[in-house]
Amino acid sequence: MDINSIRSQFPILSREVHKKPLVYLDNGATTQKPLMVIDAISNYYRNINSNVHRGVHHLSQLATDAFEKSRITVQEFIGANSIKEVIITKGTTESINLLAYSFGDAFINEGDEIIVSELEHHANIVPWQLLCQRKKSVLRVIPVNEKGELEMDAFESLLSDKTKLVSVAHISNALGTINPIAEIIEKAHKVGAKVHIDGAQAIAHSKLNVKELDVDFYSFSAHKMYGPMGIGIFFGKEELLDQMPPWQSGGEMIDKVTFEKTTFNELPFKFEPGTPNVDGMIGLESSIHFLESLGLENIKKAEDELLAYGTEKLSAIKGLKIIGTADKKASVISFLLDDIHPFDAGTIIDHMGVAVRTGNHCAQPIMDKIGIPGTIRASISIYNTKEDIDRLVEAIERTQMMFA
Amino acid sequence: MTIKEKGQEIVEEFSMFDDWMDKYNYLIELGRDLEIIEDSHRDPQHLISGCQSRVWLSADYKDGIINFKADSDAVITKGIVNLLIRAMSEQSPDEIINDPLEFLEEIGLKEHLSPTRANGLTSMVKQMKLYALAFKAKSGQ
Numbered sequence: 242m243d244i245n246s247i248r249s250q251f252p253i254l255s256r257e258v259h260k261k262p263l264v265y266l267d268n269g270a271t272t273q274k275p276l277m278v279i280d281a282i283s284n285y286y287r288n289i290n291s292n293v294h295r296g297v298h299h300l301s302q303l304a305t306d307a308f309e310k311s312r313i314t315v316q317e318f319i320g321a322n323s324i325k326e327v328i329i330t331k332g333t334t335e336s337i338n339l340l341a342y343s344f345g346d347a348f349i350n351e352g353d354e355i356i357v358s359e360l361e362h363h364a365n366i367v368p369w370q371l372l373c374q375r376k377k378s379v380l381r382v383i384p385v386n387e388k389g390e391l392e393m394d395a396f397e398s399l400l401s402d403k404t405k406l407v408s409v410a411h412i413s414n415a416l417g418t419i420n421p422i423a424e425i426i427e428k429a430h431k432v433g434a435k436v437h438i439d440g441a442q443a444i445a446h447s448k449l450n451v452k453e454l455d456v457d458f459y460s461f462s463a464h465k466m467y468g469p470m471g472i473g474i475f476f477g478k479e480e481l482l483d484q485m486p487p488w489q490s491g492g493e494m495i496d497k498v499t500f501e502k503t504t505f506n507e508l509p510f511k512f513e514p515g516t517p518n519v520d521g522m523i524g525l526e527s528s529i530h531f532l533e534s535l536g537l538e539n540i541k542k543a544e545d546e547l548l549a550y551g552t553e554k555l556s557a558i559k560g561l562k563i564i565g566t567a568d569k570k571a572s573v574i575s576f577l578l579d580d581i582h583p584f585d586a587g588t589i590i591d592h593m594g595v596a597v598r599t600g601n602h603c604a605q606p607i608m609d610k611i612g613i614p615g616t617i618r619a620s621i622s623i624y625n626t627k628e629d630i631d632r633l634v635e636a637i638e639r640t641q642m643m644f645a
Numbered sequence: 646m647t648i649k650e651k652g653q654e655i656v657e658e659f660s661m662f663d664d665w666m667d668k669y670n671y672l673i674e675l676g677r678d679l680e681i682i683e684d685s686h687r688d689p690q691h692l693i694s695g696c697q698s699r700v701w702l703s704a705d706y707k708d709g710i711i712n713f714k715a716d717s718d719a720v721i722t723k724g725i726v727n728l729l730i731r732a733m734s735e736q737s738p739d740e741i742i743n744d745p746l747e748f749l750e751e752i753g754l755k756e757h758l759s760p761t762r763a764n765g766l767t768s769m770v771k772q773m774k775l776y777a778l779a780f781k782a783k784s785g786q
Contacts, residue, residue: 259665582719584698585673592665614699614718643670644720 242539248624250275261594264632269414269442269573269620270598271464274528278468281527285520293519294493308519311526312509315474318529319459320450325479325508329517332473333441334364336460337408339475339512340437341368343485344406351377354403358383358391358420359610360413363603365439369408383409385607389416389565397428404434411443415602415616416565417573426456435481441465445622446544446571448537451476463521468528472521475512482508491515540623544572547621551630558637564616572621578637581644583615589643590617593636648740651732652748659752668753672724679727682716693768698722700769704776710735711780713773725754725766733773738781742774
C-alpha cells in the first residue's frame with residue numbers, strides 16, 4: 242500500500258494544530274474521512290436529496306434507490322443473509338439500546354442473567370444495568386487478568402441456563418485487547434444464551450462475517466470506519482429480529498394505523514421509525530468502498546506493523562508504562578507516564594500537535610480495576626506512519642521534561 | 646484589590662511569556678505551589694467532578710470576606726486553580742458574584758473553561774459563585 246496516496250485522500254491530515262503539522266492518533270474515538278466519503282455526501286445533497294420510501298417523484302426514487310443500495314453494500318460487507326438483518330441506527334450506542342429495550346423487554350425476565358465484561362465501554366454496561374432494574378434481572382461480569390485479557394475460565398463458570406444474553410466488546414477501546422469472540426459465542430450458545438458483540442472498535446480493523454461467526458447481534462458505528470458521524474448498524478439474525486417487538490415508533494415503521502390498532506412494517510423497517518439518515522448511509526457505503534479498495538487484510542497487516550513499531554518505541558521510554566498488554570491486541574497503545582496525570586500529559590502532547598485521547602475512555606470500571614484515573618491512548622489507523630509515532634515519542638519526551 | 650485588579654496583575658505576568666511552553670511551565674510551577682486543602686476537605690462533599698481531572702474546593706467566610714482553598718489531581722489544573730483562588734480569595738461575596746473573570750480569556754486559558762471542556766474548572770467557578778451566594782444569604786446582606 243502506498244501510504245502517501247492514502248494520506249492524500251484525507252484533506253484534514255494536511256492541516257496544522259498549534260502551528261505544527263497535525264499527527265492524528267485518536268482514531269479509536271473517531272477516524273478522519275477520505276475525500277470519497279466527503280464527496281459522496283456532498284453529491285447526495287447537490288444532486289439527489291429527497292425523502293426516501295415516500296414520494297413517487299423522480300428524486301425520491303433516486304434517493305430511495307441510493308439509500309437501499311447502501312444497505313445492500315453493508316449486508317455484503319458484514320456477510321449477513323439479507324437486508325432484513327441490517328438495521329440502521331444512530332450508532333453503536335443506539336444499537337445496544339435497541340437490543341436492551343426490544344430483546345430485553347421480550348426475552349429477559351426476573352432472575353435471568355446478562356453477562357458483560359470488565360473491559361466494556363459504558364455504552365455496553367449502562368443499558369444492561371437499566372434493563373436489570375426494569376426486569377429484576379442480574380448483571381454478571383467477566384473479570385480480566387493483569388494483561389487486560391478476559392478470564393475465560395471465569396466466563397465459563399458464569400454461564401448457566403439462567404444466562405440469556407452475553408454482550409462483550411470485540412476489541413476493548415481502552416486497552417486494545419482483541420477478545421476471543423468466536424469462543425465466547427460458541428460457549429454461550431451451548432447454554433442457550435444469545436450473544437451480542439460491540440464491534441465499534443473492530444469494524445475498521447478486521448474482516449467481519451456474521452454468518453461464519455454465528456453471532457446473534459453485532460453493532461458498529463460508521464464514524465470509526467472512515468464514515469460519517471451519527472450513523473451505525475445493528476445486525477441481528479432475522480429469526481430473532483422477527484420475534485422482537487418494536488422499540489421506538491413513528492412513521493415508516495408501521496404497516497397500518499388506526500386509533501384502535503397499529504400493525505407494523507416488515508424488517509428492517511420495523512426498527513427504523515422516522516426519516517432515516519440518508520446522507521449518513523450513503524457516506525457509510527462510501528467508507529466501505531474505501532476499506533475494500535485497500536483490503537481489510539492489508540489494513541490489518543499495516544496497522545499491526547505500526548503497532549509493533551510504536552510498542553517498541555514507547556516501551557523504550559523510561560517511566561512509560563503500557564496499560565494493556567494482551568497477546569492479541571489491536572492497534573491501540575494505552576499508557577501512563579511516570580506519575581504525570583493523563584490530563585496534564587494530554588495538554589502538553591496536544592500543544593506538540595499530536596492528537597491523543599486522555600481520560601478513562603468511558604470505561605471507568607476497567608480503570609478502577611487497574612487502580613488508575615485514566616490513561617493516555619494513541620490509537621493507530623491506516624493513514625498513520627512511523628513519523629507519526631516518532632512525533633508522539635518526541636511529545637512524550639517533552640512532557641516528561643516539563644514535569645520532571 | 647478587586648478581582649479585576651488582581652486579574653490585571655495576572656495578565657501582566659503572563660504577557661512576559663513568548664511561547665506556550667513558558668506559559669505552561671509557569672502553570673506547572675503555580676500548580677506545585679498551590680496551598681493544599683486540608684485532608685478532611687479532600688472528600689466527596691468538596692469534590693467538583695470533571696471528566697478528566699478532579700478538583701476539591703472549600704470556602705471560609707469571616708468578617709464579610711471569603712477565602713478559598715482547593716486541590717486537584719492534575720498539576721496544570723492546579724495551576725489554573727491557583728490563579729482563580731488568587732483572584733477570588735479575600736473578596737466580598739458581591740465581588741465574587743459579579744465579576745465576569747475576563748482575565749482568564751486574556752491569558753489564553755479560556756479554552757480550559759468552556760462549558761464543554763470537561764475538566765471541572767467551569768464547575769469550580771460556578772461553585773465559587775455559589776459559595777458566595779450562600780454566604781451572602783446566610784449573613785443577611
